[in-house]
Amino acid sequence: MNTRPIFPVFLLLLNAVVAYSHGSNGGTLDDLRVEHLHDPIQLDTPRPRLSWKLLAEDSNERDLTQQSYQVLVASQRELLSRDQGDLWDSGMVQSSQSVLVPYDGEVLRSRQVCYWKVRVADNRGRLSRWSEVATWRMALLHPADWSGSQWIGLKDDTRDSDLASRMNLTLNESLRSHPSPLLRKEVTLNKNIRNAMAYVSGVGYADFYLNGKKVGDHVLDPGQTNYEQHTLYVVHDVTDDLKTGTNVLGFWLGNGVYGQNIAFGKKFGYGEPSVRAKLFIEYTDGTTQEVITDESWKATVSPIVFDNVYWGESYDARRKIKGWSEPGLDDSDWQTAIEVASPCRDDQLRPQLIPPIKEVERIKPVKMERVAPTTWLVDFGMNIAGWVELTVNQKAGDVIEVVPAEVLDKDTGRADQRTQGGGATGNQYRLFYVCNGRGEEKWSPRFTYSGFQYVELSGLDSPPDKDNISAVFVRSAIEKTGTFRCSEEILNQQYAASLLSLEGNWHSLPEDCPHREKCGWLGDAHATADLSLFNYDIATFYQKFIRDIEDSLRSDARLERVRPGSTGVPTMVAPGKRANRIANIDWGVAYLILPWRLYVHTGDVEAFKTHFGHIQDFIAYFRTFKNQQGVIENGLGDWCPPRWDRRAAPEYMECHPHVSGTAFFYQSLQIASQMASILGDSEYSRQCIVEAEKVRTAFENVYLNPIKGSKLEHYGSQTATVMALKLGMVSPNQINDCVKGLTFDIGELHGGHHACGIHGLRHLYTVLVNHGQDELAFQMLTDTTFPSPGYVLDCGLSTWPERRFEWKKERYRNSFNHPMNGGFAAFMHESLGGIRPQVSAPGYKHFRLQPYLTNHLEWVNASVDSPYGLVRSEWKNEADAFLWDIEIPVNTTATIWIPYSQGVKLIENGHPFSEDVVHVETHGRQWIHCEVGSGNFRFRVQHHQESE
Numbered sequence: 001m002n003t004r005p006i007f008p009v010f011l012l013l014l015n016a017v018v019a020y021s022h023g024s025n026g027g028t029l030d031d032l033r034v035e036h037l038h039d040p041i042q043l044d045t046p047r048p049r050l051s052w053k054l055l056a057e058d059s060n061e062r063d064l065t066q067q068s069y070q071v072l073v074a075s076q077r078e079l080l081s082r083d084q085g086d087l088w089d090s091g092m093v094q095s096s097q098s099v100l101v102p103y104d105g106e107v108l109r110s111r112q113v114c115y116w117k118v119r120v121a122d123n124r125g126r127l128s129r130w131s132e133v134a135t136w137r138m139a140l141l142h143p144a145d146w147s148g149s150q151w152i153g154l155k156d157d158t159r160d161s162d163l164a165s166r167m168n169l170t171l172n173e174s175l176r177s178h179p180s181p182l183l184r185k186e187v188t189l190n191k192n193i194r195n196a197m198a199y200v201s202g203v204g205y206a207d208f209y210l211n212g213k214k215v216g217d218h219v220l221d222p223g224q225t226n227y228e229q230h231t232l233y234v235v236h237d238v239t240d241d242l243k244t245g246t247n248v249l250g251f252w253l254g255n256g257v258y259g260q261n262i263a264f265g266k267k268f269g270y271g272e273p274s275v276r277a278k279l280f281i282e283y284t285d286g287t288t289q290e291v292i293t294d295e296s297w298k299a300t301v302s303p304i305v306f307d308n309v310y311w312g313e314s315y316d317a318r319r320k321i322k323g324w325s326e327p328g329l330d331d332s333d334w335q336t337a338i339e340v341a342s343p344c345r346d347d348q349l350r351p352q353l354i355p356p357i358k359e360v361e362r363i364k365p366v367k368m369e370r371v372a373p374t375t376w377l378v379d380f381g382m383n384i385a386g387w388v389e390l391t392v393n394q395k396a397g398d399v400i401e402v403v404p405a406e407v408l409d410k411d412t413g414r415a416d417q418r419t420q421g422g423g424a425t426g427n428q429y430r431l432f433y434v435c436n437g438r439g440e441e442k443w444s445p446r447f448t449y450s451g452f453q454y455v456e457l458s459g460l461d462s463p464p465d466k467d468n469i470s471a472v473f474v475r476s477a478i479e480k481t482g483t484f485r486c487s488e489e490i491l492n493q494q495y496a497a498s499l500l501s502l503e504g505n506w507h508s509l510p511e512d513c514p515h516r517e518k519c520g521w522l523g524d525a526h527a528t529a530d531l532s533l534f535n536y537d538i539a540t541f542y543q544k545f546i547r548d549i550e551d552s553l554r555s556d557a558r559l560e561r562v563r564p565g566s567t568g569v570p571t572m573v574a575p576g577k578r579a580n581r582i583a584n585i586d587w588g589v590a591y592l593i594l595p596w597r598l599y600v601h602t603g604d605v606e607a608f609k610t611h612f613g614h615i616q617d618f619i620a621y622f623r624t625f626k627n628q629q630g631v632i633e634n635g636l637g638d639w640c641p642p643r644w645d646r647r648a649a650p651e652y653m654e655c656h657p658h659v660s661g662t663a664f665f666y667q668s669l670q671i672a673s674q675m676a677s678i679l680g681d682s683e684y685s686r687q688c689i690v691e692a693e694k695v696r697t698a699f700e701n702v703y704l705n706p707i708k709g710s711k712l713e714h715y716g717s718q719t720a721t722v723m724a725l726k727l728g729m730v731s732p733n734q735i736n737d738c739v740k741g742l743t744f745d746i747g748e749l750h751g752g753h754h755a756c757g758i759h760g761l762r763h764l765y766t767v768l769v770n771h772g773q774d775e776l777a778f779q780m781l782t783d784t785t786f787p788s789p790g791y792v793l794d795c796g797l798s799t800w801p802e803r804r805f806e807w808k809k810e811r812y813r814n815s816f817n818h819p820m821n822g823g824f825a826a827f828m829h830e831s832l833g834g835i836r837p838q839v840s841a842p843g844y845k846h847f848r849l850q851p852y853l854t855n856h857l858e859w860v861n862a863s864v865d866s867p868y869g870l871v872r873s874e875w876k877n878e879a880d881a882f883l884w885d886i887e888i889p890v891n892t893t894a895t896i897w898i899p900y901s902q903g904v905k906l907i908e909n910g911h912p913f914s915e916d917v918v919h920v921e922t923h924g925r926q927w928i929h930c931e932v933g934s935g936n937f938r939f940r941v942q943h944h945q946e947s948e
Contacts, residue, residue: 026126032132040137041235044351054122056890061934064935069119074087111137114138116136118131154337161316169426184324185297193242193283200235200275202275213241215241218357221352229345264425267577278291301319303318311428311429312429363472366380376456385451385452385473387450389444400434401456404417404455405452406452406812407419407453481865482864484828486832488781502528502532506541510525512815521573530823549590550614559617563620586759593667622634630695630697630701630702631698638717638760640804641655676688699715722767723759726763739771762823787806795808801814801816834862835863835864835873843867847894849894849896873886884937887937895930898928901919906928
């Protein structure tokens with residue numbers, strides 16, 4: 001094989017075809033961010049990091065990089081208009097860094113507003129225009145900033161409704177939810193207001209009202225944490241909501257997870273709902289005023305007589321208090337609010353930096369039918385998380401019951417809640433609305449949510465109208481930034497199901513399912529990490545979840561022996577009290593995989609830097625499970641392979657838990673080594689590499705065995721072999737044989753299907769195409785027989801079920817919205833689009849483009865919004881040519897691999913590439929690979945000579 005470098009040839013070609021306008025400005029600056037956020041108003045980072053994107057003004061310009069930058073940060077916008085930065089003037093810094101540049105100016109104080117702009121010089125000596133002005137505001141940085149305010153709540157539960165309690169069928173006991181209080185306070189403001197900021201921390205949920213209107217569009221706010229460690233607070237700019245004269249501040253509190261005291265058991269709650277808040281007002285005359293939560297507030301029970309995140313909600317509209325958050329209400333019969341204990345040790349409050357939960361979409365019914373005299377079944381056509389909104393007009397006291405479900409019972413055609421786990425939580429999920437009889441009434445639940453596609457409505461005295469019912473998709477409003485489409489519709493459906501499963505499980509943390517558990521299981525989270533990072537602006541969401549994992553760390557005697565005084569190692573779930581035992585390695589490894597993949601995709605070293613000491617604890621702890629053979633005797637296993645019954649012992653998985661557990665320990669050592677190297681700890685990095693090689697050798701010696709009925713070898717299962725190939729655990733001289741063993745297992749032992757759970761499935765298709773098995777990967781992905789992904793979708797599902805059984809023959813069971821089973825769809829970007837970030841230059845500073853299945857699909861369009869700009873890969877096959885359009889952001893470079901074969905003509909942007917090209921052959925395929933800088937490129941691989 002000829003390996004002569006082709007880079008000089010290619011760069012000469014690019015220089016020949018580049019056409020840019022001399023004397024033009026050095027690009028446009030866009031997408032200014034602080035700590036991954038646009039204009040945040042609640043930063044608690046003392047020295048925030050600033051990012052921007054440089055866009056070429058001429059789309060034909062190439063190889064454009066930033067050579068230097070200047071940042072100005074000012075305390076007033078007017079100063080920036082004069083190009084003055086009184087807080088920080090970086091001067092012209094010679095650097096190509098444009099992502100996460102640390103602020104290095106004056107010490108910032110609580111609530112300080114900062115204005116900033118940037119300009120850059122490019123590698124052609126041109127200076128850009130100044131960017132538009134961006135801002136950030138500091139949060140409350142010190143506990144003293146909350147001084148005077150108290151946590152307040154309701155003293156007496158005065159609910160007299162039969163709907164205030166429900167039966168826990170597991171405990172055989174009627175249990176009463178905590179009340180959902182209303183709190184209010186009148187405040188008179190006699191001056192003109194310049195600015196007003198409200199800082200609100202409520203547990204579990206707190207809706208903030210001013211003068212009769214809810215502030216903002218957040219729901220289920222703030223996000224869940226380990227409340228004993230810290231709680232989140234939300235910041236609202238309420239300058240335009242206040243008025244001179246009498247104002248009323250109000251809070252409507254719900255239980256959330258904090259007050260969840262009845263589902264599963266009594267031990268999983270933290271306490272009753274309460275709130276702490278502080279309103280800072282600045283007047284135009286320069287004076288200030290603070291309004292705080294204290295015992296001068298009034299409180300009462302709300303019309304929500306029952307709320308629980310697992311069991312639902314009951315609302316009695318007859319108990320509605322008109323004008324409860326408006327001036328003039330006679331609240332003399334309300335209670336005096338009481339001071340309550342802080343929910344967390346040392347009263348640690350942190351600003352909520354994650355995208356808030358919102359109502360992101362409203363969906364109309366696709367079908368409605370009567371299933372009982374006063375009961376109607378409504379189908380919304382897709383499995384989402386959230387609630388329904390109803391409009392009814394019935395007499396006072398009529399009770400409307402809403403029963404959500406993911407599936408229908410195959411015998412009765414009625415809503416089937418068996419997939420939602422009522423047997424686990426103690427009761428089924430139900431919503432009840434009691435009409436007030438005053439005409440048309442519109443209602444939706446406030447402090448609970450569930451996964452569903454169908455709802456049964458009972459208690460109606462007339463058929464429902466499609467215009468009077470909607471499904472409301474409720475989730476953390478994380479912005480979608482990646483795209484994928486291809487010519488094979490079944491792959492588009494798999495991609496869509498994977499994303500819908502992700503989105504329906506974002507409620508301030510990455511959940512396993514939005515109904516039965518609503519828990520942040522760590523194994524589920526790391527299985528979907530790359531899929532999420534390719535497709536969403538998810539950095540702050542993951543940062544929060546990694547902090548949740550840290551706050552959940554637990555220790556035991558085993559850890560204390562090897563790391564005395566250690567805080568602990570990860571638990572199975574974070575945050576929360578359910579399943580918070582010390583994790584098996586294949587779940588706990590999320591504490592390494594998530595920050596590492598976040599670093600690779602964003603370049604943010606802080607993702608793991610502050611956690612690295614605990615990561616070393618993790619390595620030391622799981623090392624203690626190494627047996628005499630050198631493999632790790634720990635693991636939960638390759639969760640949910642086809643037909644696997646969770647009631648069976650783990651060893652009945654094809655991949656024994658200790659096999660995948662050992663592979664994950666090897667991966668942990670590799671990641672820890674790279675982290676240590678980046679952080680400057682070369683000795684620990686070396687130690688991890690030495691140990692990893694010993695683990696690899698032990699893994700091969702113990703688990704590489706002949707496959708029964710053949711002369712081939714693999715590691716005992718598809719999952720083990722996929723992990724070994726993906727993680728680099730296979731000796732070079734064994735790779736081809738292991739690939740043959742894997743394909744034999746798939747083709748001969750499993751009829752052309754996968755036998756993997758979530759660990760093996762994540763990388764299965766990527767591993768296959770990486771080793772030349774395009775045809776097999778394509779067949780498996782497009783197959784519609786059990787247990788292929790195509791089979792699941794052929795059952796009419798829009799999200800991935802937790803388990804794979806033959807749903808066309810069996811009754812439904814277990815969750816039907818579990819994103820862990822969609823982690824494989826990262827394949828769409830990393831293999832079909834061919835977009836892969838590189839560890840050596842994280843955050844897409846340098847990346848790889850190498851598309852696969854180019855002989856099996858007609859076309860693929862994929863893109864990722866990187867920290868530097870859009871990465872785009874669009875290819876298609878014509879009758880006589882392969883066309884590939886790519887876009888490389890300014891200030892980055894890429895290694896591109898062009899599918900190629902001898903005897904074809906390669907053209908780039910209408911110009912011959914070269915008649916004397918050098919190609920590389922890997923796994924039976926031929927490529928040209930080369931380095932390119934920024935720009936738009938169009939390659940044409942001409943199969944046949946064009947006619948004259």
